[in-house]
Amino acid sequence: MNGQLANLKTTIADPHQDHISLSERQGRSKSKAMDSPSGSLSPVAIDLAGVSKSYGGKIVVNDLSFTIAGGECFGLLGPNGAGKSTITRMILGMTSPSSGTITVLGAQEPGQVRLARAKIGIVSQFDNLDLEFTVRENLLVYGRYFRMSTREIEAVIPSLLDFARLESKTNTRVADLSGGMKRRLTLARALINDPQLLILDEPTTGLDPHARHLIWERLRSLLARGKTILLTTHIMEEAERLCDRLCVLEAGRKIAEGRPHALIEEQIGCPVIEIYGGDPRELSLLIRPNARRLEISGETLFCYTPDPEQVRAQLRGYSGLRLLERPPNLEDVFLRLTGREMEK
């Protein structure tokens, strides 16, 4: 708590150096994380070892292990029902694992949950702001849940609103905000206790692309400040843009882990042509010799080939086909690992 107060005071004393609103610093590095104002980051922020969770015989999380370093953005990527929310609930000490151990910022969950809680900020999947309160009142009420005094909270509100780009909405009722603004307020609210670790459960689900990009940009600025982020998402682009490393989940199991681009390179490693508008099975027989791999998902044929020109040439005779050539992405990785598409 004292450290947090000290941080708050620096914010008050010098608004230009403040760590809440900040100039964009892209190209972050691990060393930056260490000399950030948040200070003493433990080298390991979150550690899961052999964690399983079952409800009434149904296994939701299956022997999961991963480690998240301080200052890192780690993604849990998987379709709905893959166990992402259960994992975050366990990390937050909201439920106990059936077996295995979870350590968060040096505290063992769920027993020492309250030790860790002071240093964690949470953006949950569903908005739980107080709709009838104003933006300012929401922050005020939430800060008190962290035992902050009204004066301490009032002191950080301007920088939090600046960070969330909600300066002009201070006295607006939350019910009157757009979805993107509500999410940004939830994010700002999660920063009220100046946490080392942020846990974001599907932070941009349901937002339009513009609002989504603004959240991503805000999250990158937090990473630049040395915060550790655990992010769950089923949005591939989100995982690819933000995460240093990620863990791909299916049905509670880890099916891959690594840096997004390394995963893409290792699993796919060549351009992709998406082919619509024909009989995928018939076409797949035709282009098989030139493809490294083929996947059919619904109406679409995914052709992974080091030589896209050759494939295009083969398909030239077919009318009504639409071809989309693009670099491989995490969606392809997921499709390869599970045989299914994620975003449906």
Add this chain to the structure above:
Amino acid sequence: MGVATLPAGGLNWLAVWRRNYLAWKKAALASILGNLADPIIYLFGLGAGLGVMVGRVDGVSYTAFLAAGMIATSAMTAATFETIYAAFGRMQGQRTWEAMLYTQLTLGDIVVGEMAWAATKAALAGTGIGIVAATLGYTHWLCLLYALPVIALTGLAFASLGMVVTALAPSYDYFIFYQTLVITPMLFLSGAVFPVDQLPVAFQQIAAFLPLAHSIDVIRPTMLGQPIANVCLHIGVLCIYIVVPFLVSTALLRRRLMR
């Protein structure tokens, strides 16, 4: 019960109370009028109508007798409504509790904060009727002041019971059973509108276990300036009704929210 469940001590619960107070302030007038109108209508409806037929009860006018019953009843109703409908809304629909559980508050802090808030509203409602009664000369102002702590205790007891109902209820639809099968019969068994000794002996024995009966047994003599029999027993029973349901509801809510 686990560290995450028990109240963390100190004044953590006050943050929950203050949140509810802020929300209430925004619609305070409507809330006060709503809470007062019902018991005051009963007080004058029954007082004027039945009072003429009944005459004096236990040596005082029927309206003076009824006033204490209405104060206790309004505390019961206010605390019950706040912990079933309003707190359930904050737990389920509005997800307010979810936001709280992700901070340094424990489930116990939340339950204590909700109970304290419900008791505050109960005390407000009870005091409101008391002010009307005192203004019309049915009780003395000082007597009303003495009764205030018991009104608050009554509120806490019914808040505690209400939290158990909230912890168990799958949806709003179930609250009507609690109201019609528990709260309304309690009104007639506890001596709110007529003395308990008018009831058959079997019902009198049931009344001995009801929190509202114990509440009225203290509030009524206090307001009428009469000696109170068995104060410690009555207060003791109210305290049991505060503590035991609190432990039960916290355990039930832990199973419901933290599984």
